[in-house]
Amino acid sequence: MTRPVFFSLLALFLIACAGGSPAAVDPPKSDPKAPDGFAGRTKAGKAKLLKEFGGSPEGEEAVMLGLAWLTQAQQPDGHWVYDAPGGYMHLPASTGMSLLAFLGAGQSHKEGRYKQTVQAGLDWLVKNIIIEQGANNGRFKTADNMYVQGIGSLALLEAYGMTRDPALKLAAQAVVDFIQNAQGRRGSWGYKPGTDNDTSIVGWQIQALHAAMLCQDLKVDMRVIEKAIGFLNYVSPGQTKSTYGYMGPAGAAPATALTSIGLLCRYYVDGWRKDTPAFAEGAKGLLKKAVTSRNTGRLSNLYYYYYATQVVRYYGGEEWKTWNEGAEDSTGKRSGGLSQWVLGHQDRTPANRGSWAAESGHFGSSCGRLGTTCICLLMLEVYYRYEPEKQKPPK
Secondary structure, three states, X not given: OOOOOOOHHHHHHHHOOOEOOOOOOOOOOOOOXXXXXXXXXXXXXXXXXXXXXXXXXXXXXHHHHHHHHHHHHOOOOOOOOOOOOOHHHHHHHHHHHHHHHHHHOOOOOOOOOOHHHHHHHHHHHHHOEOOOOOOOOOOEOOOOOXXXXXXXXXXXXXXXXXXXXXXXXXXXXXXXXXXXXXXXXXXXXXXXXXXXXXXXXXXXXXXXXXXXXXXXXXXXXXXXXXXXXXXXXXXXXOOOOOOOOOOOOOOOOOOOXXXXXXXXXXXXXXXXXXXXXHHHHHHHHHHHHOOOOOOOOOOOOHHHHHHHHHHHHHHXXXXXXXXXXXXXXXXOOEOOOHHHHHHHOOOOOHHXXXXXXXXXXXXXXXXXXXXXHHHHHHHHOOOOOOOOOOOOOOO
């Protein structure tokens, strides 16, 4: 083997030790020749990757319609609210998810049609980060759990990575520090800082730390990464490590949300690639729950599809074509893939044009129309949001 919210309701859906604080260390020195991890979001990068990985003009039109709807849903002071019970409890997450949809499409506070919208959202996030000496440095003031912290942090780190705006650097490093200091003793993250819990919460922290690593000039502690990999080893049974459980190996199986989270984490920070046997086995296993022409009804299980779509996209090949476009019929025509499924459910009515109605599961009941729209947009941006990484992450 190679080395190199959301919140309580969502955690219950996924179920189906005191913490240490590693000291921060400087990252490897930035390589000026290193590829820009956010280059796919540029005009040229998007055009290249859309063509290479099977995007479509219809998908890009849907993204722009969705972003227009999100602009209208933004509150006057810059934040967004999940339109579901308890949405006001998770403002850094709802704001972070909305910003991720803009950022994933290449829309930053420095460039793009929605500069003012993104700037207002980032201003709200930064104003709500505690900047001080001590344990609370980098914590969002209204974050009541680490799901919320991780999602808000990811948005801020992507914005900094895309623009290298000096005005964001202090806050960006602060949220990285908070996540690292909040890691539990066993290498996972719990709802509260310093506690251990589950693979799902780990997924958001690893996404944030991965974005920080792509920035190249932020301090990411590799000991934190190593401890997180140790937790992933623990919750994955057997030798191959291609499936993942919740808080332990029990229940690990192919084509689950937890398995897709574990595989994406391995890709981002453990150097797993297409030629890694466990990554190949796990990615192919996700096709057991691929969208097909037989199950293109109502939207459901979007948390699984958000993670699994990224994993299969990075794996590529025929598996990705089947996932994205559907399986071939006897004439060689593909239909019923994920892209068709997501596009087919976008609301085109005047009142909600460009959005998606709350999905039918716990994700929809927790995050409402706003969260469902954000996750659908992120899936439609998967072609270029992050370019597949050929290099191994630093040790």
